Amino acid sequence: MDNRKKADLILHPVRLRIITALSRENRTARQIAGLVPDIPQATLYRHLKSLETAGLILVVESRTVRGALEKTYGLASRDSAEFSAEDVRSFTPEDHQKYFSAFLGSLFDSFMGTVSRLDDHPELLNRLGYRTRRLSLPKETLPDFQKEYLSLLQKYESLEGEKESFLLSTVLVPEVDYDESY
Numbered sequence: 365m366d367n368r369k370k371a372d373l374i375l376h377p378v379r380l381r382i383i384t385a386l387s388r389e390n391r392t393a394r395q396i397a398g399l400v401p402d403i404p405q406a407t408l409y410r411h412l413k414s415l416e417t418a419g420l421i422l423v424v425e426s427r428t429v430r431g432a433l434e435k436t437y438g439l440a441s442r443d444s445a446e447f448s449a450e451d452v453r454s455f456t457p458e459d460h461q462k463y464f465s466a467f468l469g470s471l472f473d474s475f476m477g478t479v480s481r482l483d484d485h486p487e488l489l490n491r492l493g494y495r496t497r498r499l500s501l502p503k504e505t506l507p508d509f510q511k512e513y514l515s516l517l518q519k520y521e522s523l524e525g526e527k528e529s530f531l532l533s534t535v536l537v538p539e540v541d542y543d544e545s546y
Contacts, residue, residue: 365418365419367447367451367454367455368459370418370420371447371451371459371463373415373420374445375462375466375467375470376411376466377466377469377470377473378407378408378411379414379415380467380470381400381403381474382400382408382411382412382415382421383415383421383439383445384470384474384531385400386421386437386438386439387439387445388529389438390424390425390436390437390438391436391437392434392435392436392437393409393412393434393435393437394434396408396412402473412437419444420439420440420444420445421438421440421444422437422438422440423435423437424436424437424438467533471531471533475492479492491530498539517532
């Protein structure tokens with residue numbers, strides 16, 4: 365599948381939320397629906413089928429429940445819904461604008477879903493946050509920083525004990541000094 369077709373498929377707001385739901389563990393359509401209650405059931409099944417047909421998700425288990433076939437879905441691979449540096453370099457500025465807008469839209473939907481529950485669950489407020497931080501690194505250390513950051517996330521995800529899930533979205537934007545030429 366070419367990069368733009370893959371990006372268009374993944375970065376649809378509904379499909380991105382499905383992929384996010386499957387990024388930590390395999391789930392049934394019913395479990396996914398519980399995480400995205402604002403998505404109508406027919407819409408959810410249509411997008412699950414699109415992702416399955418494209419090979420981005422797989423049916424990892426099927427079983428009969430009360431006479432109906434229940435499928436459990438999982439990502440085809442850990443990186444099937446990610447883009448390589450080469451993929452990203454092939455995008456036009458218009459592609460980047462479109463894909464980043466979809467990313468932000470999905471993030472906004474998830475954020476607002478939590479905010480809408482604050483009246484009933486005020487404890488969520490203590491675990492909700494957003495911030496921007498300037499990061500200055502020697503140019504040659506960025507790849508090492510990225511590897512260590514991912515390693516840190518993996519370390520905490522692998523800890524034993526009762527888990528609580530969060531969406532942690534990272535956006536790395538090089539600052540541009542408009543007085544310098546690149």
